[in-house]
Amino acid sequence: MLPIETSTLRHLPIGQPLARIVQAALAAVAPGPLVRRALPLAEFATKPLRLLAIGKASVPMAHAALDALPDQVHTALIVTKEGEATQEWHPRTTVIAAGHPIANANSLVAGETIARSLATTAADERVLVLLSGGGSALMVLPVPGVTLSDLQQMTHLLLASGAPITAVNTVRKHLDLVKGGGLARLAYPAPIITLILSDVLGNPLDVIASGPTVPDPSTYGDTLAILERYALTERVPAAILTHLVRGTRGGWPETPKPGDAIFSHGYTTVIGDIEVAAKAALLQAQVEGFHTAILTTAMEGEAREVGRFFASIAQEMVHSGQPLPRPACLIIGGETTVTLHGTGRGGRNQEVALAMVEALAGLDRVAVLTLATDGVDGPTDAAGAVVTGTSLQRALELHCPPTDFLVRNDAMTFFDGLGDVLRIGPTSTNVNDLTFIVTW
Amino acid sequence: MLPIETSTLRHLPIGQPLARIVQAALAAVAPGPLVRRALPLAEFATKPLRLLAIGKASVPMAHAALDALPDQVHTALIVTKEGEATQEWHPRTTVIAAGHPIANANSLVAGETIARSLATTAADERVLVLLSGGGSALMVLPVPGVTLSDLQQMTHLLLASGAPITAVNTVRKHLDLVKGGGLARLAYPAPIITLILSDVLGNPLDVIASGPTVPDPSTYGDTLAILERYALTERVPAAILTHLVRGTRGGWPETPKPGDAIFSHGYTTVIGDIEVAAKAALLQAQVEGFHTAILTTAMEGEAREVGRFFASIAQEMVHSGQPLPRPACLIIGGETTVTLHGTGRGGRNQEVALAMVEALAGLDRVAVLTLATDGVDGPTDAAGAVVTGTSLQRALELHCPPTDFLVRNDAMTFFDGLGDVLRIGPTSTNVNDLTFIVTW
Numbered sequence: 001m002l003p004i005e006t007s008t009l010r011h012l013p014i015g016q017p018l019a020r021i022v023q024a025a026l027a028a029v030a031p032g033p034l035v036r037r038a039l040p041l042a043e044f045a046t047k048p049l050r051l052l053a054i055g056k057a058s059v060p061m062a063h064a065a066l067d068a069l070p071d072q073v074h075t076a077l078i079v080t081k082e083g084e085a086t087q088e089w090h091p092r093t094t095v096i097a098a099g100h101p102i103a104n105a106n107s108l109v110a111g112e113t114i115a116r117s118l119a120t121t122a123a124d125e126r127v128l129v130l131l132s133g134g135g136s137a138l139m140v141l142p143v144p145g146v147t148l149s150d151l152q153q154m155t156h157l158l159l160a161s162g163a164p165i166t167a168v169n170t171v172r173k174h175l176d177l178v179k180g181g182g183l184a185r186l187a188y189p190a191p192i193i194t195l196i197l198s199d200v201l202g203n204p205l206d207v208i209a210s211g212p213t214v215p216d217p218s219t220y221g222d223t224l225a226i227l228e229r230y231a232l233t234e235r236v237p238a239a240i241l242t243h244l245v246r247g248t249r250g251g252w253p254e255t256p257k258p259g260d261a262i263f264s265h266g267y268t269t270v271i272g273d274i275e276v277a278a279k280a281a282l283l284q285a286q287v288e289g290f291h292t293a294i295l296t297t298a299m300e301g302e303a304r305e306v307g308r309f310f311a312s313i314a315q316e317m318v319h320s321g322q323p324l325p326r327p328a329c330l331i332i333g334g335e336t337t338v339t340l341h342g343t344g345r346g347g348r349n350q351e352v353a354l355a356m357v358e359a360l361a362g363l364d365r366v367a368v369l370t371l372a373t374d375g376v377d378g379p380t381d382a383a384g385a386v387v388t389g390t391s392l393q394r395a396l397e398l399h400c401p402p403t404d405f406l407v408r409n410d411a412m413t414f415f416d417g418l419g420d421v422l423r424i425g426p427t428s429t430n431v432n433d434l435t436f437i438v439t440w
Numbered sequence: 441m442l443p444i445e446t447s448t449l450r451h452l453p454i455g456q457p458l459a460r461i462v463q464a465a466l467a468a469v470a471p472g473p474l475v476r477r478a479l480p481l482a483e484f485a486t487k488p489l490r491l492l493a494i495g496k497a498s499v500p501m502a503h504a505a506l507d508a509l510p511d512q513v514h515t516a517l518i519v520t521k522e523g524e525a526t527q528e529w530h531p532r533t534t535v536i537a538a539g540h541p542i543a544n545a546n547s548l549v550a551g552e553t554i555a556r557s558l559a560t561t562a563a564d565e566r567v568l569v570l571l572s573g574g575g576s577a578l579m580v581l582p583v584p585g586v587t588l589s590d591l592q593q594m595t596h597l598l599l600a601s602g603a604p605i606t607a608v609n610t611v612r613k614h615l616d617l618v619k620g621g622g623l624a625r626l627a628y629p630a631p632i633i634t635l636i637l638s639d640v641l642g643n644p645l646d647v648i649a650s651g652p653t654v655p656d657p658s659t660y661g662d663t664l665a666i667l668e669r670y671a672l673t674e675r676v677p678a679a680i681l682t683h684l685v686r687g688t689r690g691g692w693p694e695t696p697k698p699g700d701a702i703f704s705h706g707y708t709t710v711i712g713d714i715e716v717a718a719k720a721a722l723l724q725a726q727v728e729g730f731h732t733a734i735l736t737t738a739m740e741g742e743a744r745e746v747g748r749f750f751a752s753i754a755q756e757m758v759h760s761g762q763p764l765p766r767p768a769c770l771i772i773g774g775e776t777t778v779t780l781h782g783t784g785r786g787g788r789n790q791e792v793a794l795a796m797v798e799a800l801a802g803l804d805r806v807a808v809l810t811l812a813t814d815g816v817d818g819p820t821d822a823a824g825a826v827v828t829g830t831s832l833q834r835a836l837e838l839h840c841p842p843t844d845f846l847v848r849n850d851a852m853t854f855f856d857g858l859g860d861v862l863r864i865g866p867t868s869t870n871v872n873d874l875t876f877i878v879t880w
Contacts, residue, residue: 294763306745312736322734
């Protein structure tokens with residue numbers, strides 16, 4: 001069991017029940033069991049299988065598949081994020097650790113290795129693709145004329161411009177031979193089965209990991225509109241603009257579109273997402289005796305604004321027993337964004353929590369826990385934080401006014417001072433973030 | 441009964457039930473009944489009474505007081521918003537219609553008339569003050585050296601900067617002789633009884649109508665910090681900066697502070713607020729057979745961010761029946777702010793609705809209604825708007841992409857095109873805003 005506690009949580013009567021609720025949520029999206037449950041399918045019984053696992057959760061996902069189908073898998077290629085475990089624990093397995101969120105040289109090795117491997121695919125084989133978040137950066141294979149460095153610069157520009165991930169990945173798909181259905185084209189005529197652990201709200205299949213095995217509804221025209229919208233047309237490397245313009249003129253083939261023959265075999269299914277995690281938390285909260293509900297699994301917005309909104313809900317729960325009477329556990333799933341103003345240490349979940357400290361001050365028997373399900377909130381070793389009605393007073397005794405820390409985006413320093421940073425280590429899954437507003 | 445409908449609502453099966461829920465909320469905060477209920481107090485039995493009613497709801501509030509205490513009131517001064525009924529229906533009554541949200545020449549007349557009237561107050565009199573939202577603009581009496589025009593410019597700048605009302609009123613209180621306890625100072629030694637219809641979240645007595653009869657905890661130092669925070673120090677009229685700096689140096693008296701002798705008699709009580717309205721809506725929603733809950737009565741934040749959050753809740757209600765299963769009516773009270781980027785027509789409630797159009801597209805049997813309880817959303821003749829799963833499609837058929845209108849802050853033009861602006865006329869009450877997320 002992961003250590004879901006902080007110094008404050010340890011002393012609260014709901015500390016242990018809340019820890020069990022969080023555990024239940026994380027256990028429900030543990031990659032291994034999800035893959036195992038999805039695998040006993042007729043098409044895997046006899047056919048030789050080529051395994052491609054791509055994304056931050058690819059190691060545990062591949063482990064589960066190799067355990068479940070030890071004889072069928074003749075080749076396994078696993079592309080994961082640098083820093084994850086990469087020992088090659090299976091004789092026919094290759095593990096590549098590549099860059100994220102910006103692709104690096106190993107991402108290119110991954111793309112080339114996959115393309116070479118798929119060139120020898122036979123029609124009676126199956127390709128099992130295990131996808132998780134981060135796939136867009138971990139595997140690249142640029143179109144001719146575009147270099148890795150071009151892709152890196154463009155991704156930097158797009159991510160810094162505030163463009164949503166859907167827009168970023170639309171551009172990526174049109175510059176890369178393995179994205180936007182490209183992997184399916186390379187594997188044809190072997191059928192592809194894709195199992196997805198989703199980290200994109202709403203599970204748009206063509207956006208997660210830039211949709212390597214599904215049709216791409218977007219066009220070259222869309223990519224130029226995106227560059228224009230974020231004022232990047234003049235700033236992206238020349239080779240990229242040249243390729244995109246060539247694409248709009250029909251000088252290079254479009255990404256495979258819905259209805260294309262290459263998608264007539266195989267299928268794609270989402271095996272885990274934030275909703276699975278939230279529902280597991282809901283069930284456990286019922287078992288623990290809380291009044292409980294999921295408010296949303298698609299929360300988004302600027303972290304500090306979302307925090308203010310959560311605080312107003314917590315106030316209502318304390319003052320009027322609405323929307324849920326005590327003891328209550330309100331569950332919220334989604335992912336906020338942080339517009340950086342300062343240079344402090346923190347992540348979106350800790351910033352949501354920090355934005356609630358003042359509004360919760362003095363409230364009785366209420367706690368809020370924020371959590372990145374991958375255990376890694378922003379560029380920190382923390383997963384989130386815990387706030388209660390005493391947080392403000394304790395912070396002021398330490399001469400730490402929360403607004404000062406919020407201005408600097410320095411949430412982790414703030415909560416470390418209180419002993420209320422939530423540290424659980426990497427969970428090897430990633431389905432966005434959860435917040436729990438709890439009264440007792 | 442007010443016409444709570446739009447062309448879309450008329451055709452929905454929950455159109456009528458929803459209209460009755462909104463009616464119930466508005467009826468519960470109708471000023472007349474609230475004042476009548478609060479008045480049969482011992483201290484009114486025999487003493488001569490001077491009546492000051494200030495705010496958007498002052499006409500019905502004063503009506504109720506004059507009906508209940510016809511013999512005691514020897515002078516009634518009513519300050520209301522331009523456009524409200526102003527006939528002088530009572531012999532000892534003066535009605536002044538002044539400017540809002542920016543004070544005008546009549547606001548100055550109101551401030552001067554009140555100051556002159558209170559100069560003749562005797563110690564055995566009682567002053568009955570009926571306060572409602574808008575009082576800050578409807579009655580002004582600038583400190584010496586500051587003109588009405590200075591105040592107007594400053595209020596414009598502060599409102600457009602996105603500063604919360606608490607900050608705006610902190611500055612106002614330090615530039616005005618009737619705000620921030622100033623009215624109590626003018627009335628001293630006569631005791632003041634203040635009945636408040638609150639339009640400020642959490643009912644901070646010193647913020648509503650800029651707290652004319654209660655102690656002011658804020659300081660001149662706070663005002664300078666606010667101007668700095670919103671980058672207005674160089675932009676406000678010179679006379680205003682001069683006065684505020686003079687105040688910080690002790691060159692002009694502070695506003696009356698907690699513990700001051702002028703507050704030793706009398707009392708202040710809130711007779712109606714957003715919570716009263718939300719609870720009435722909750723009861724009516726139960727009667728209509730909806731699963732229902734109040735999410736919060738203290739929602740705040742930037743309108744378009746709040747709209748995105750509401751949309752994610754509506755999606756959850758449709759997809760998973762969480763937090764409430766169909767048929768459901770989730771009630772949210774509070775007030776958002778709009779940071780102006782464009783020059784379109786709209787208000788905060790319509791902007792919240794506009795920010796939801798894309799996310800709601802295609803969703804089945806869901807409607808969201810946003811409403812300013814005073815019937816006046818921003819500088820428009822609308823109270824709010826209605827959004828459903830068909831709004832986007834209908835808008836695109838009219839070549840009206842919602843994002844274009846959002847960029848221009850042009851929500852009313854957008855919803856007028858769809859026939860989904862909610863127009864109910866001024867309601868003569870004001871307790872902030874309500875949003876209803878309804879499934880069926």
